[in-house]
Structures are given as structure tokens and as C-alpha cells.
Amino acid sequence: MTEPRTHRTEHRITVDAPTDVVFALIEDVTGWPETFPPCVHVDAERDGDRERIRIWATAGGEVKGWTSLRELDRERLRVRFRQEVSAPPVAAMGGEWVIGTDPAGATLVRLLHDFRAIGDDPAKEEWIRQAVDRNSAQELAALRAAAELRTRRSELTLTFSDSLRVAGAAKDVYDFIDRADAWEQRLPHVSRVALTEETPRQQVLEMDTRTADGSTHTTRSVRICFPHDRIVYKQLRTPALMSAHTGEWLILEVEEGTEITSTHTVVLDPEAITDVLGAEAGVTEARTFVRAALGRNSTATMGCAKAYAEGIAGR
Incomplete structure (x- = not known):
């Protein structure tokens, strides 16, 4: 043989x-x-x-x-x-x-x-x-x-989380996050979505997101889903200010409902800071900008997930 x-x-x-x-x-x-x-x-x-x-x-x-x-x-x-x-x-x-x-x-x-x-x-x-x-x-x-880049690695990396309590079922919150193909209709800051899931629980998500100044940027992510409490993702196509961006949606049953937490880890691209934020900007300004922009969008998403799950709970 x-x-x-x-x-x-x-x-x-x-x-x-x-x-x-x-x-x-x-x-x-x-x-x-x-x-x-x-x-x-x-x-x-x-x-x-x-x-x-x-x-x-x-x-x-x-x-x-x-x-x-x-x-x-x-x-x-x-x-x-x-x-x-x-x-x-x-x-x-x-x-x-x-x-x-x-x-x-x-x-x-x-x-x-x-x-x-x-x-x-x-x-x-x-x-x-x-x-x-x-x-x-x-x-x-x-x-x-x-x-x-070891001497600047910690300076260029930031991890942060935002959480929200929901008077609804964890499964309904999870379903809202999982069904990203519906975000164009459900989230005001999302203008276009293309989602594929050729292998169950492994999603490729391309999305156009509106920024605070009214412009849009396109991201492409891989999402790994763990029903019904966790979805992790990595952006394959990131905004110009980031060299890497990973995240996690954590959905936990708690007393009287559900807690949803959005966590981001970002590695900044130091060469892009002045191009994006201006000649006077540095790492401190870039960290503040990224924290505000990502936190704003994920908090908005959690707010819509809360309304969705609480609407089901109230039926």
C-alpha cells in the first residue's frame, strides 16, 4: 500500500x-x-x-x-x-x-x-x-x-468595552446581533450590508457605516458565532486609522434580564494619524477619536438590540 x-x-x-x-x-x-x-x-x-x-x-x-x-x-x-x-x-x-x-x-x-x-x-x-x-x-x-515596534506596541493598542442592560431574553439579543444581514433596516448608522455564511456560524460581513460627519466607510469582517452568548469578529478591511481591529459581543443572562457587552481591541497605524486627523494630531488624539467613534456605533447597536428584545418581551 x-x-x-x-x-x-x-x-x-x-x-x-x-x-x-x-x-x-x-x-x-x-x-x-x-x-x-x-x-x-x-x-x-x-x-x-x-x-x-x-x-x-x-x-x-x-x-x-x-x-x-x-x-x-x-x-x-x-x-x-x-x-x-x-x-x-x-x-x-x-x-x-x-x-x-x-x-x-x-x-x-x-x-x-x-x-x-x-x-x-x-x-x-x-x-x-x-x-x-x-x-x-x-x-x-x-x-x-x-x-x-515593541517600544510603541502598548501605546498603539487599546482595548475598551461598553455594556447595556436589557429587560429581555438573551436569545433575542443574540439573534439581533447575529442577523447582521438585517442591520441596514435596523441600524441608522448602517447604509449597506452584504453577509454570507457558507459554513454555519462563520460569517463574512461587508458593511458601509455612516460617520458622525455624514460620510461613509466600508469595512469587511469575519465573524465567528457561538450561540447564544458570544460573537467574535475581526475586520479584514479596516478604516485608515487602524492596522488591526478585533471585537466581541458578549450576551449574558443576568437577574431580571440580559447584559450585552461590546469589546473592541484596536492597533493604531501610526503612519496614518496625521493623514486622518491632521498635522497636529498624535497617538493620544487618535486613541480618543477611535474610542469615541467605535463606542458610539456599538452603543447605538446595543440600544437597537435592547429595543428589539424588549419589544419581543412585551408582546
Whole structure:
């Protein structure tokens, strides 16, 4: 019997940052959506130096979800990973992050993959190889950018939340957030929506949003839905001021109703600040602007979700 074909790839990059800084970014898997463009969301369960992660990412223009086991070796600066549950057309995949130094003394990051395609299908193998090549190049470039920006990383990153109590059922609140295809009719700040859900609970949402000055901007997001209490998302197309934007809608049953919380995490693009806000603006002004703009829209959405759920409760 012919053995299944295993394919191996290696991608590498040099980084002008200490090895421990690079390793910390790789270790912080729940922070990957703010660091790596293809990564949408990660849930992790850790037991010492071993962890099981559930990850969603874009690959070849599609949204894929899989479960992996990771083993961290801090002394040797390595992180091994193996997919426990793969997503078609992948039959099996694993690999390793290896951090060291090159002959010139710069930090060298090597990203290794091995994979098999379902049925050893050549077309599927080529699809996987192209996806690995594309994602690995993006991830390594983003890793270098984040590591080399380390002194400003915390200054450029902000996380904030807004909450609202609702005298209605959590399921009705969840349904309002889930049915983003109806937001054009339900939300005054949304002028256009295009939503697709080819895989259940994995949505691609493109939306035109009106700003305070009456203009509109277009965003494109991947949303992962966990009925009936959580929807997480990442914007693949962000407004000019942001290099990354992730968020979460959390819907919890509480005494006498429901509490809905909207959380945003944003990484600012320092090169875009003066173009968007003017020559005198800096990071402080950009943080204030983003906090107000995103908070205003999410609070408006929660207010409409509240009216919707309370209207049902009052029938």
C-alpha cells in the first residue's frame, strides 16, 4: 500500500528585536488576531507548557477553523504544533516555530510546516501549499513588524468595552446581533450590508457605516458565532486609522434580564494619524477619536438590540 505523501515547507525571516520579544509574541496565541493578518480568533486552554488551541483564520480566500496542540520549549525558543482536528482539504498538518540567530547575530525566525492532503489529491496539495506560503509570508512579516515596534506596541493598542442592560431574553439579543444581514433596516448608522455564511456560524460581513460627519466607510469582517452568548469578529478591511481591529459581543443572562457587552481591541497605524486627523494630531488624539467613534456605533447597536428584545418581551 502506498504511504500518504507528506509535504514539508520552510519560511524564514530576520527580525531586529531580541529573541525573547519574538518568542513572547508567538507564545501569546490569544493575541494573534491583533498581530497576524490571517488570524481571526483563538481560544486556548493551557496546561503548563502544553496547550490546546481552537483557531479560525483565512486561507486561500476562505475561513477555516481547526484545533491544534502546542508545546512550548522556552529554553530552546521553539514552539511545536500539530493539528488535532484539521479542516478540509487538509488531512494532517503540523510544524514548528524555531527562533535563533543568523551568522550576523540578528534574530532568525524559521516557520516549518508538514502537511498531507485528503486523498493525496494533487490539486488539494497545491491549494494547501499556496495557502501555507501566503499565510506564512504574511505572518512572518507581521511578526517582524510587531517585534520591531515593541517600544510603541502598548501605546498603539487599546482595548475598551461598553455594556447595556436589557429587560429581555438573551436569545433575542443574540439573534439581533447575529442577523447582521438585517442591520441596514435596523441600524441608522448602517447604509449597506452584504453577509454570507457558507459554513454555519462563520460569517463574512461587508458593511458601509455612516460617520458622525455624514460620510461613509466600508469595512469587511469575519465573524465567528457561538450561540447564544458570544460573537467574535475581526475586520479584514479596516478604516485608515487602524492596522488591526478585533471585537466581541458578549450576551449574558443576568437577574431580571440580559447584559450585552461590546469589546473592541484596536492597533493604531501610526503612519496614518496625521493623514486622518491632521498635522497636529498624535497617538493620544487618535486613541480618543477611535474610542469615541467605535463606542458610539456599538452603543447605538446595543440600544437597537435592547429595543428589539424588549419589544419581543412585551408582546
